[in-house]
Amino acid sequence: xxxxxxxxxxxxxxxxxxxxxxxxxxxxxxxxxxxxxxxxxxxxxxxxxxxxxxxxxxxxxxxxxxxxxxxxxxxxxxxxxxxxxxxxxxxxxxxxxxxxxxxxxxxxxxxxxxxxxxxxxxxxxxxxxxxxxxxxxxxxxxxxxxxxxxxxxxxxxxxxxxxxxxxxxxxxxxxxxxxxxxxxxxxxxxxxxxxxxxxxxxxxxxxxxxxxxxxxxxxxxxxxxxxxxxxxxxxxxxxxxxxxxxxxxxxxxxxxxxxxxxxxxxxxxxxxxxxxxxxxxxxxxxxxxxxxxxxxxxxxxxxxxxxxxxxxxxxxxxxxxxxxxxxxxxxxxxxxxxxxxxxxxxxxxxxxxxxxxxxxxxxxxxxxxxxxxxxxxxxxxxxxxxxxxxxxxxxxxxxxxxxxxxxxxxxxxxxxxxxxxxxxxxxxxxxxxxxxxxxxxxxxxxxxxxxxxxxxxxxxxxxxxxxxxxxxxxxxxxxxxxxxxxxxxxxxxxxxxx
Amino acid sequence: xxxxxxxxxxxxxxxxxxxxxxxxxxxxxxxxxxxxxxxxxxxxxxxxxxxxxxxxxxxxxxxxxxxxxxxxxxxxxxxxxxxxxxxxxxxxxxxxxxxxxxxxxxxxxxxxxxxxxxxxxxxxxxxxxxxxxxxxxxxxxxxxxxxxxxxxxxxxxxxxxxxxxxxxxxxxxxxxxxxxxxxxxxxxxxxxxxxxxxxxxxxxxxxxxxxxxxxxxxxxxxxxxxxxxxxxxxxxxxxxxxxxxxxxxxxxxxxxxxxxxxxxxxxxxxxxxxxxxxxxxxxxxxxxxxxxxxxxxxxxxxxxxxxxxxxxxxxxxxxxxxxxxxxxxxxxxxxxxxxxxxxxxxxxxxxxxxxxxxxxxxxxxxxxxxxxxxxxxxxxxxxxxxxxxxxxxxxxxxxxxxxxxxxxxxxxxxxxxxxxxxxxxxxxxxxxxxxxxxxxxxxxxxxxxxxxxxxxxxxxxxxxxxxxxxxxxxxxxxxxxxxxxxxxx
Numbered sequence: 009x010x011x012x013x014x015x016x017x018x019x020x021x022x023x024x025x026x027x028x029x030x031x032x033x034x035x036x037x038x039x040x041x042x043x044x045x046x047x048x049x050x051x052x053x054x055x056x057x058x059x060x061x062x063x064x065x066x067x068x069x070x071x072x073x074x075x076x077x078x079x080x081x082x083x084x085x086x087x088x089x090x091x092x093x094x095x096x097x098x099x100x101x102x103x104x105x106x107x108x109x110x111x112x113x114x115x116x117x118x119x120x121x122x123x124x125x126x127x128x129x130x131x132x133x134x135x136x137x138x139x140x141x142x143x144x145x146x147x148x149x150x151x152x153x154x155x156x157x158x159x160x161x162x163x164x165x166x167x168x169x170x171x172x173x174x175x176x177x178x179x180x181x182x183x184x185x186x187x188x189x190x191x192x193x194x195x196x197x198x199x200x201x202x203x204x205x206x207x208x209x210x211x212x213x214x215x216x217x218x219x220x221x222x223x224x225x226x227x228x229x230x231x232x233x234x235x236x237x238x239x240x241x242x243x244x245x246x247x248x249x250x251x252x253x254x255x256x257x258x259x260x261x262x263x264x265x266x267x268x269x270x271x272x273x274x275x276x277x278x279x280x281x282x283x284x285x286x287x288x289x290x291x292x293x294x295x296x297x298x299x300x301x302x303x304x305x306x307x308x309x310x311x312x313x314x315x316x317x318x319x320x321x322x323x324x325x326x327x328x329x330x331x332x333x334x335x336x337x338x339x340x341x342x343x344x345x346x347x348x349x350x351x352x353x354x355x356x357x358x359x360x361x362x363x364x365x366x367x368x369x370x371x372x373x374x375x376x377x378x379x380x381x382x383x384x385x386x387x388x389x390x391x392x393x394x395x396x397x398x399x400x401x402x403x404x405x406x407x408x409x410x411x412x413x414x415x416x417x418x419x420x421x422x423x424x425x426x427x428x429x430x431x432x433x434x435x436x437x438x439x440x441x442x443x444x445x446x447x448x449x450x451x452x453x454x455x456x457x458x459x460x461x462x463x464x465x466x467x468x469x470x471x472x473x474x475x476x477x478x479x480x481x482x483x484x485x486x487x488x489x490x491x492x493x494x495x496x497x498x499x500x501x502x503x504x505x506x
Numbered sequence: 507x508x509x510x511x512x513x514x515x516x517x518x519x520x521x522x523x524x525x526x527x528x529x530x531x532x533x534x535x536x537x538x539x540x541x542x543x544x545x546x547x548x549x550x551x552x553x554x555x556x557x558x559x560x561x562x563x564x565x566x567x568x569x570x571x572x573x574x575x576x577x578x579x580x581x582x583x584x585x586x587x588x589x590x591x592x593x594x595x596x597x598x599x600x601x602x603x604x605x606x607x608x609x610x611x612x613x614x615x616x617x618x619x620x621x622x623x624x625x626x627x628x629x630x631x632x633x634x635x636x637x638x639x640x641x642x643x644x645x646x647x648x649x650x651x652x653x654x655x656x657x658x659x660x661x662x663x664x665x666x667x668x669x670x671x672x673x674x675x676x677x678x679x680x681x682x683x684x685x686x687x688x689x690x691x692x693x694x695x696x697x698x699x700x701x702x703x704x705x706x707x708x709x710x711x712x713x714x715x716x717x718x719x720x721x722x723x724x725x726x727x728x729x730x731x732x733x734x735x736x737x738x739x740x741x742x743x744x745x746x747x748x749x750x751x752x753x754x755x756x757x758x759x760x761x762x763x764x765x766x767x768x769x770x771x772x773x774x775x776x777x778x779x780x781x782x783x784x785x786x787x788x789x790x791x792x793x794x795x796x797x798x799x800x801x802x803x804x805x806x807x808x809x810x811x812x813x814x815x816x817x818x819x820x821x822x823x824x825x826x827x828x829x830x831x832x833x834x835x836x837x838x839x840x841x842x843x844x845x846x847x848x849x850x851x852x853x854x855x856x857x858x859x860x861x862x863x864x865x866x867x868x869x870x871x872x873x874x875x876x877x878x879x880x881x882x883x884x885x886x887x888x889x890x891x892x893x894x895x896x897x898x899x900x901x902x903x904x905x906x907x908x909x910x911x912x913x914x915x916x917x918x919x920x921x922x923x924x925x926x927x928x929x930x931x932x933x934x935x936x937x938x939x940x941x942x943x944x945x946x947x948x949x950x951x952x953x954x955x956x957x958x959x960x961x962x963x964x965x966x967x968x969x970x971x972x973x974x975x976x977x978x979x980x981x982x983x984x985x986x987x988x989x990x991x992x993x994x995x
Contacts, residue, residue, distance in 0.1 A: 062774060076980075077979060077980050077983065078980065079983040079984055079987060080909070081911070145899040148898055148899045148904070149899060149900065151898070152893065155937065156944060157946045159944060160944055160945055166945065167941055170945070171934065171937055171938075173938050174933065175930060175933060175934060175937075178933055179930050179931050182926040182927070182930065184931070186915075186923070186926065189911060189912055189915045189922070190915070192912070192917060193912075193916060217991075296977070342877070426683065505844075
């Protein structure tokens with residue numbers, strides 16, 4: 009075993025949490041900078057990881073394996089492949105940005121930053137675990153700081169939103185736990201090693217695969233969220249403080265799709281094939297339903313929240329496409345690649361959208377779209393940022409969102425021509441609600457009530473700029489990300505089609 | 507004169523109880539400090555004596571110390587230690603006869619330790635009485651409060667009835683076999699006396715009666731539904747350290763007794779006679795306990811109902827007997843592990859309740875409002891225990907739940923599903939307290955909580971236990987797996 013870069017990445021924030029807890033609770037400045045410092049270390053490590061990652065193979069890299077609870081065959085097993093590396097980077101990046109955004113928190117600062125660092129550790133752990141038990145532990149550990157972050161620093165209905173999020177997600181997790189128990193007990197010798205379960209999973213009986221697939225589906229669908237499991241999302245997003253909304257939209261939702269690709273797909277190939285078509289339909293429903301509901305929103309943050317349901321629908325649709333190309337004999341990965349690209353790109357774009365919504369809310373103390381008007385003349389820089397991300401969100405070419413949606417559509421069309429054709433309507437609807445929002449808020453006559461609003465400040469610009477650069481960079485030149493994930497996705501399609 | 511060495515811890519603890527009693531009488535001053543430390547020292551010495559005394563067999567198999575017994579003895583000693591340490595300061599409020607309070611706890615603990623290591627039904631019954639009778643007195647110890655007297659009386663009457671029922675069950679076993687010794691051979695004896703029982707899969711009424719009576723008798727100790735009616739009132743009325751002792755040690759006594767009797771004697775009858783029956787009781791305990799706990803506004807009552815639910819989770823492990831020799835004995839081992847995890851989390855939660863009571867004089871959940879602002883330490887540690895009880899990783903309670911569900915899945919998947927679903931309900935009421943402590947908006951006028959030294963020690967030890975057992979459960983898992991090898995499956 010070489011340098012334990014993954015463990016270091018996961019546990020640096022935990023150490024950071026311990027350090028922050030020991031600081032004087034009135035020294036806000038120190039707490040902020042120490043926390044940010046501890047979140048920058050994993051960010052640097054994730055860049056090193058990405059640089060050192062060999063994208064020509066689908067094998068696990070940077071593997072760390074140690075016995076943890078041998079009585080129940082539980083291991084401490086970490087490793088990364090093309091699925092994990094971009095997600096780890098996204099997590100560390102958004103965590104650091106969120107902490108910078110959180111500098112304006114003035115109430116119970118110490119606890120806030122401590123919980124945030126614990127949250128980061130949990131998220132990183134999910135994306136790096138290759139032992140089922142460990143995966144589940146990180147999956148759950150994350151809920152606790154999230155509960156506190158929404159419940160203490162949230163909006164007017166924070167108590168309701170926090171407990172709803174906690175219970176809803178735990179409800180999903182218990183289904184995953186049942187799935188884990190079944191998988192564990194059905195293998196001989198019993199194992200929780202994901203790599204071994206991938207080799208053995210295809211041998212499970214068809215009825216069992218279908219059952220376990222449904223269990224995992226509930227757990228992951230709640231996270232994504234897939235219609236009709238999305239009802240926690242608007243509440244949690246709207247009530248959560250800005251930085252937590254960024255993390256929720258940017259990282260937590262991706263854990264659902266990541267779970268499908270990491271667990272359901274390779275371990276339960278029969279179940280995956282069996283449910284591919286319903287999956288595509290659920291994706292379509294998500295796209296259209298999310299877009300329609302977004303159109304009806306009066307609250308800006310709710311609009312962005314529901315747009316997440318719609319955007320994650322593209323992910324689901326793309327995920328439903330996998331087959332071996334008859335002509336070339338190669339696995340068809342365009343749909344999955346589109347899905348993954350959408351995961352990454354949605355993390356950047358929606359993260360930035362929530363950030364900008366928060367910037368406005370801090371100043372205006374309202375998010376009602378109708379209350380604004382003509383902000384473009386008063387806040388030109390803010391308006392520029394918001395407009396760019398709005399365009400990215402509706403899929404303007406040259407931005408990462410366009411690449412993702414385009415790949416999803418060309419990937420899914422050969423297999424689901426009707427569904428794909430209907431899904432394209434979603435693009436029009438998205439353009440509808442985004443442009444209407446931009447028009448009503450930033451264009452038109454200036455509402456003099458807001459003459460006291462101040463422009464976006466340097467700290468906020470620093471926080472949002474990396475997201476802007478990445479969104480444009482990936483929109484113009486998507487190849488690095490696609491190269492990184494291709495080998496892994498080919499492997500997944502091959503496993504699903506065995 | 508037989509070599510009494512294996513019995514050394516029990517004999518010592520009994521003698522120490524007398525010493526504490528006499529010491530209490532001989533002293534005039536009001537402070538309970540020296541008594542508390544004297545009692546704690548006695549408990550620690552008893553703990554040290556367990557490995558020194560070693561394993562062994564006395565009085566022709568009546569008294570057997572094996573790993574199973576040792577495991578539970580450690581649990582009981584820990585529970586007694588935490589209960590005594592958290593009683594500090596409480597004694598000042600009570601009347602002068604303080605020595606007996608601690609002596610009674612020690613006597614009850616002696617009874618539990620004997621219970622863990624007996625293999626004979628009459629001795630088992632006597633040990634159970636030795637466990638329970640001091641608890642009747644202790645429950646009624648707050649003579650200034652009517653609710654405490656009510657608790658004591660209720661506990662006494664219902665306890666006596668349940669003892670009678672248990673005794674009736676024991677007499678039926680004796681009637682079927684002609685012996686009161688618990689031994690693997692008993693299974694065969696019953697088979698012979700009840701011809702064609704297993705072959706035809708028929709149910710024998712006498713045996714069923716015996717099983718039902720014994721389950722009811724032990725179920726009272728465990729506060730299983732429908733034998734739980736006493737628990738909320740007694741838990742609420744009793745002095746809080748005694749409540750914590752009841753909820754862990756007394757429950758543990760029920761667990762150890764039922765496991766000893768059913769695992770030694772009746773594993774062969776699991777499929778037809780008692781497996782499903784006990785599984786239904788476990789389901790009822792989890793459902794009723796968790797749902798009723800949601801409705802409580804008094805934290806002691808809430809923890810009482812939650813402990814009823816935990817008895818249900820313990821039973822999930824209890825009914826999951828290994829099928830065939832290829833599967834490791836997950837079920838029985840998970841039962842032991844669950845008790846250990848529950849010990850730390852529940853004693854810890856009660857220690858927090860005691861700390862709160864001493865500082866702010868309330869049991870109402872709504873009074874926990876804003877605790878994190880004026881006493882952040884207490885709030886954090888309480889959160890830790892509540893999350894462990896709710897089964898959130900990486901704390902001990904999660905590992906315990908995972909283990910019992912893993913054990914139960916193959917035989918009783920429906921029971922595991924019920925257990926998991928009710929644990930979501932459980933999270934709701936545990937999280938509700940966390941919400942009270944943390945999510946408050948207004949300012950608070952209360953001042954920072956202060957702790958006396960023994961209580962602080964309890965809080966620290968239970969917190970360390972909850973985290974350590976959760977993160978590195980391997981040693982206890984291994985010990986539990988070894989311990990259940992004494993049973994014939």
